[in-house]
Amino acid sequence: MAAIPALEFAEPNLISEIASEIRSTFLSHKTRSLQFRLVQLRKLYWGLKDNANAIETACKLDISKGVFETNLSELNFCTNTIIYDINNLEKWAKDENSPDVPIDMMVLRPKIRKDPLGAVLIIGPYNFPVNLLICPLAGAIAAGNTVVIKPSENAPNVAVVLQKVIEGYLDQSCYRVVQGAIPQSTALLEQKWDKIFYTGGATVGTIIAKKAAETLTPVTLELGGRNPAVVTRNADIRLAARRLLWGKVHNAGQVCISQNYTLIDKEVFDRFVLETRKAMKEYYPNGTRNTEDFGRIVNNRQWQRLKKMLDDSQGRILMGGDMDESDRYIEPTVIQVSSLTDSLIANESFGPLMPLLPVSNLDEAIRIANEVQATPLAMFPFGNKTETDRCLAEIRSGGASVNDGFMHGSLPTLAFGGVGESGQGAYRGKASFDCFTHARTITSTPGWAEFLMAVRYPPYKGKLKMLRRMELKPDFDREGRMKYSLVRYILSLGAASKRAGLLRYLVVLISALGLKQYFGM
Numbered sequence: 001m002a003a004i005p006a007l008e009f010a011e012p013n014l015i016s017e018i019a020s021e022i023r024s025t026f027l028s029h030k031t032r033s034l035q036f037r038l039v040q041l042r043k044l045y046w047g048l049k050d051n052a053n054a055i056e057t058a059c060k061l062d063i064s065k066g067v068f069e070t071n072l073s074e075l076n077f078c079t080n081t082i083i084y085d086i087n088n089l090e091k092w093a094k095d096e097n098s099p100d101v102p103i104d105m106m107v108l109r110p111k112i113r114k115d116p117l118g119a120v121l122i123i124g125p126y127n128f129p130v131n132l133l134i135c136p137l138a139g140a141i142a143a144g145n146t147v148v149i150k151p152s153e154n155a156p157n158v159a160v161v162l163q164k165v166i167e168g169y170l171d172q173s174c175y176r177v178v179q180g181a182i183p184q185s186t187a188l189l190e191q192k193w194d195k196i197f198y199t200g201g202a203t204v205g206t207i208i209a210k211k212a213a214e215t216l217t218p219v220t221l222e223l224g225g226r227n228p229a230v231v232t233r234n235a236d237i238r239l240a241a242r243r244l245l246w247g248k249v250h251n252a253g254q255v256c257i258s259q260n261y262t263l264i265d266k267e268v269f270d271r272f273v274l275e276t277r278k279a280m281k282e283y284y285p286n287g288t289r290n291t292e293d294f295g296r297i298v299n300n301r302q303w304q305r306l307k308k309m310l311d312d313s314q315g316r317i318l319m320g321g322d323m324d325e326s327d328r329y330i331e332p333t334v335i336q337v338s339s340l341t342d343s344l345i346a347n348e349s350f351g352p353l354m355p356l357l358p359v360s361n362l363d364e365a366i367r368i369a370n371e372v373q374a375t376p377l378a379m380f381p382f383g384n385k386t387e388t389d390r391c392l393a394e395i396r397s398g399g400a401s402v403n404d405g406f407m408h409g410s411l412p413t414l415a416f417g418g419v420g421e422s423g424q425g426a427y428r429g430k431a432s433f434d435c436f437t438h439a440r441t442i443t444s445t446p447g448w449a450e451f452l453m454a455v456r457y458p459p460y461k462g463k464l465k466m467l468r469r470m471e472l473k474p475d476f477d478r479e480g481r482m483k484y485s486l487v488r489y490i491l492s493l494g495a496a497s498k499r500a501g502l503l504r505y506l507v508v509l510i511s512a513l514g515l516k517q518y519f520g521m
């Protein structure tokens, strides 16, 4: 395979030209045709397939991702996403009948049309440099937008290969790549977009949200979080250890949705550590240093940041701890910490560090999780059903995996996104199409219905009575209690909803027919 050329940044003053070309293509309506979108998605699929070796090499060079992980969470994830989008596009793009239209307004035939938003900007991070650009891109294409993508300069080889794919396979008047760092991102943010989709840290997310607010541009922000795992004394400790270790070794822990810290019942603490050691030996019989199955930290700046976090910690290393800056290696490291202000709890590590904080009970775990961050990106409860349900009810998060590491974020068809500080908006599966679509309500009033519609026109004299008759009547009193009427009770056979009432009638009818048959009446 030919060597990957060096990344070249775009000339910042050419960026406005690219943005205006992308906008005028959108306004030419080229991307409205479903056939056009399908062809572009199919080409994107083949662009990735044909360049799979180059992508594997680039992931290896940028973030030392082994071939297996590159295929699992980058290539396959993207190609599966594209095929899923292709297979569902016609269904998603169809006009939808609006639900809950009152009978007197049905004549308007309300519809929800799926309009593309327009010209959109997608800015990606370094940690899943293919996945976190291509999956939103596929959603934006499916929804009929024109797109500029800005790959992370911190994964430069992937950035070059993706540019080759997009320039070689997609229509250049609709989809463009702008390479660069802060000057280019800043120039991009100076342009008017119909949506900005950003994945990365919260500091830059805030810059983007502020800039977008100036022009009332909608944003989707996929940010990080200090995600808690909770392990109670009733959890399967072996499973919890194996699964949470997976969450910290995949991509060398550089996963926004992996657990940042684990709150673990004192009673099972030692067993958890023992099981983590065992799992480690099983996953890496010859250690993590000399295997393709364990990656490296993306660059020296991030390696230094992680080292400082560990150096600043008051915790005690229980497993691992080996580090080498020359190849940006950090061994998966388990640390027992004792305070919420510990550097390993107070910050997002985004690396293979596993701080464990012993707690007395579930109440304490829930209190701590809420104190560390009210709205993390993910949460991982391990315990019995009552306990995991309590965690789900009492700790908020963008998503959650019960009894596992980040599996809820491992399926390309499930909506994925943060809440509060960990982001806003969601994508993946149908949510990706919706993320780049405007749900446009359309009514069409037929000419013949004029006599029905005339009530709205002045003069209003004598029309108030009719308006009052059209008003819905409440079935609740001033205290918020439901009012029960005997007629309603009889009509619904005592059911709470119309649907349940119908079902009851159906059961009665079928039983009556059955009895009739049985007794030959």
Ligand SMILES: NC(=O)c1ccc[n+]([C@@H]2O[C@H](COP(=O)([O-])OP(=O)(O)OC[C@H]3O[C@@H](n4cnc5c(N)ncnc54)[C@H](O)[C@@H]3O)[C@@H](O)[C@H]2O)c1
Pocket: 123, 124, 125, 126, 127, 128, 132, 150, 151, 152, 153, 154, 180, 181, 182, 185, 186, 199, 200, 201, 202, 204, 207, 208, 221, 222, 223, 224, 225, 255, 256, 257, 348, 350, 377, 418, 423
């Ligand atoms: N929620 C998610 O899906 C998700 C996924 C991956 C990473 N993350 C989060 O991202 C963080 C790590 O990534 P990162 O942000 O360091 O990645 P990064 O350094 O790759 O930066 C992300 C993008 O922001 C751009 N950027 C940097 N400064 C900018 C500026 N001033 N204006 C506009 N754009 C700018 C970069 O060029 C890059 O394209 C972690 O907090 C992680 O949790 C979140």
Ligand SMILES: CC1=C(/C=C/C(C)=C/C=C/C(C)=C/C=C/C=C(C)/C=C/C=C(C)/C=C/C=C(\C)C=O)C(C)(C)CCC1
Pocket: 072, 073, 077, 127, 128, 131, 254, 255, 256, 257, 409, 410, 411
């Ligand atoms: C179905 C059949 C079988 C069963 C197969 C099974 C059970 C397969 C299980 C597969 C698993 C556990 C796959 C795990 C995949 C993990 C992935 C893709 C992780 C992705 C991570 C991502 C995208 C991370 C994102 C990060 C972000 C957003 C932030 O940084 C058989 C085999 C039993 C029989 C045949 C049928």
